[in-house]
Amino acid sequence: MHKQFHLLVVGTGTAATVAAWRARDAGWSVAVIDYRRFGGTCALRGCDPKRVLVDAAAAYDDAKRRHGKGLAGEVRLDWQVLMNFKRTFTDPVPEKREALYADKGIAAFHGHARFTGANVIDVDGDTLEGRYILIAAGAEPANLGIPGEQYLVTSETLLTLDLLPHRILIVGGGFIAAEFSHVAARGGAQVTIVGESDRMLSEFAAETVDWLMPAFDAAGIEVHTGTAVEAIEQRDGAYLVRASKDGKPLQFNADLVVHAAGRKPDLQALGVEAAGIELEHGRLRLSGYLQSVSNPAVYAAGDAASMGPQLTPVATYDAKVAIDNILKGNHRTVDYSVVPSVAFTIPPIATVGLDEQEANDKQLKFRVCCANAADWFTARRSAQPVYGYKILVEEDSGRILGAHLVGPNVDELINLFALAIRHGLSADALKETLFAYPTGASDIGSMLG
Numbered sequence: 001m002h003k004q005f006h007l008l009v010v011g012t013g014t015a016a017t018v019a020a021w022r023a024r025d026a027g028w029s030v031a032v033i034d035y036r037r038f039g040g041t042c043a044l045r046g047c048d049p050k051r052v053l054v055d056a057a058a059a060y061d062d063a064k065r066r067h068g069k070g071l072a073g074e075v076r077l078d079w080q081v082l083m084n085f086k087r088t089f090t091d092p093v094p095e096k097r098e099a100l101y102a103d104k105g106i107a108a109f110h111g112h113a114r115f116t117g118a119n120v121i122d123v124d125g126d127t128l129e130g131r132y133i134l135i136a137a138g139a140e141p142a143n144l145g146i147p148g149e150q151y152l153v154t155s156e157t158l159l160t161l162d163l164l165p166h167r168i169l170i171v172g173g174g175f176i177a178a179e180f181s182h183v184a185a186r187g188g189a190q191v192t193i194v195g196e197s198d199r200m201l202s203e204f205a206a207e208t209v210d211w212l213m214p215a216f217d218a219a220g221i222e223v224h225t226g227t228a229v230e231a232i233e234q235r236d237g238a239y240l241v242r243a244s245k246d247g248k249p250l251q252f253n254a255d256l257v258v259h260a261a262g263r264k265p266d267l268q269a270l271g272v273e274a275a276g277i278e279l280e281h282g283r284l285r286l287s288g289y290l291q292s293v294s295n296p297a298v299y300a301a302g303d304a305a306s307m308g309p310q311l312t313p314v315a316t317y318d319a320k321v322a323i324d325n326i327l328k329g330n331h332r333t334v335d336y337s338v339v340p341s342v343a344f345t346i347p348p349i350a351t352v353g354l355d356e357q358e359a360n361d362k363q364l365k366f367r368v369c370c371a372n373a374a375d376w377f378t379a380r381r382s383a384q385p386v387y388g389y390k391i392l393v394e395e396d397s398g399r400i401l402g403a404h405l406v407g408p409n410v411d412e413l414i415n416l417f418a419l420a421i422r423h424g425l426s427a428d429a430l431k432e433t434l435f436a437y438p439t440g441a442s443d444i445g446s447m448l449g
């Protein structure tokens, strides 16, 4: 079979779906291709199922912390029942996504996409030709190049386990390690994190991470930073993980070893060389228009592009930029300067805009409002001992430059700071705004001094 389309989209995740939908609305003929169940990472294997588990773990933790403060009795996190609840969100996704494409008149192909020419893709024997091609193929766990790497399971496995193993070791120290350790610990597992970076969550402000770390201790999570995992061996149905810290060898025993050591664009199976698409260090070489620098028919978006952070709102944003450029000619470039992000630990930690180093590098003059707010009403009423903020305010304009938060409600509060930064609102404008009380936002005035 040989078919022609205005646009071929590799993937059916967030970036692919946003782009395919928009191109179809513009009257273009569009095909999407995926070798996995339709729906992509966020809805099936990432944000959404993860958040269902985090919410349950947070409710359990909340009840435990409030013991003796008005709540009594035993609460138990029933992992198996929680997994069944999670499946009520993930199971319907592929069918719904198929129906959406059918309703919109988007052709959908199941199979592995592989370039055979500049604008031609083979899908398990079918030939598809596109005037344009959007690579929205997502990301996969990065190869670590260590002996025993094959024993690592991914966060995807952790999200489908009906029974949590007793001892879980997580290799990493970023988003996945932080979030999944908090969930698994509440599920009853003994969790150890072994991460190469000097501190956990290096994307987040150091002060906020320091304030968060006691929450790892309180959950019984053992954290080894500055420790590189070097080998994994199978021993009597379990695993021996060899690592080193400051040149000294360390070893850990675990029943499950999880990869949380970064994700890279999923490009290997695509055979991009056949389309003359240049790569650089395993990434597509793209212009700010998200267009391949060597093949003008090809654009990329989301994790496959990895021009910005690997986050769902970025995948949506990229898809909009790429498709606008495809439909109307190159006129939009990407700007990732204001991307809020949250690690859903218990409690959450959040960041948006500039940190101190970046503001100094830009030679900006700014003041820093920073405090551990564990004794504030918001923290005390939540029985949550972790609460703090660090906010950068430009001296002359009063503009908010960056906000870094940890504690109750900050997964929502960070969006207000994103709004302020995106629209150049000053600290005074935020302080003049009446926020409903008592809420997370009603602390903003006090945070800004």
Ligand SMILES: Cc1cc2nc3c(=O)[nH]c(=O)nc-3n(C[C@H](O)[C@H](O)[C@H](O)COP(=O)(O)OP(=O)(O)OC[C@H]3O[C@@H](n4cnc5c(N)ncnc54)[C@H](O)[C@@H]3O)c2cc1C
Residues within 6 Å of the ligand: 010, 011, 012, 013, 014, 015, 016, 033, 034, 035, 036, 037, 039, 040, 041, 042, 043, 045, 046, 047, 048, 050, 111, 112, 113, 114, 136, 137, 138, 139, 155, 156, 176, 266, 269, 270, 301, 302, 303, 304, 310, 311, 312, 313, 315
């Ligand atoms: C455990 C986890 C939790 C996360 N939590 C959050 C969160 O809370 N908030 C947040 O913002 N982000 C989160 N993320 C990141 C977020 O999920 C991703 O940034 C986002 O889903 C990327 O979307 P995408 O459209 O670029 O790619 P994807 O949704 O990954 O879609 C890519 C699709 O392409 C398909 N594909 C790949 N190669 C081929 C090929 N050769 N042929 C055919 N099909 C192919 C894949 O099967 C896949 O379905 C999380 C990620 C993980 C792993």
Ligand SMILES: NC(=O)c1ccc[n+]([C@@H]2O[C@H](COP(=O)([O-])OP(=O)(O)OC[C@H]3O[C@@H](n4cnc5c(N)ncnc54)[C@H](O)[C@@H]3O)[C@@H](O)[C@H]2O)c1
Residues within 6 Å of the ligand: 144, 171, 172, 173, 174, 175, 176, 177, 179, 194, 195, 196, 197, 201, 202, 227, 228, 229, 230, 259, 260, 261, 262, 263, 309, 310, 311, 341, 342, 343, 344
């Ligand atoms: N809440 C969210 O928004 C969310 C949640 C999960 C994942 N994500 C996205 O998915 C991406 C992947 O998540 P991740 O946690 O795998 O990556 P990450 O980039 O957040 O963290 C990877 C960590 O692994 C460490 N590492 C690398 N090799 C190692 C080794 N051999 N031994 C020990 N440590 C090693 C690195 O130092 C780093 O700290 C994230 O970057 C993020 O964009 C987002």
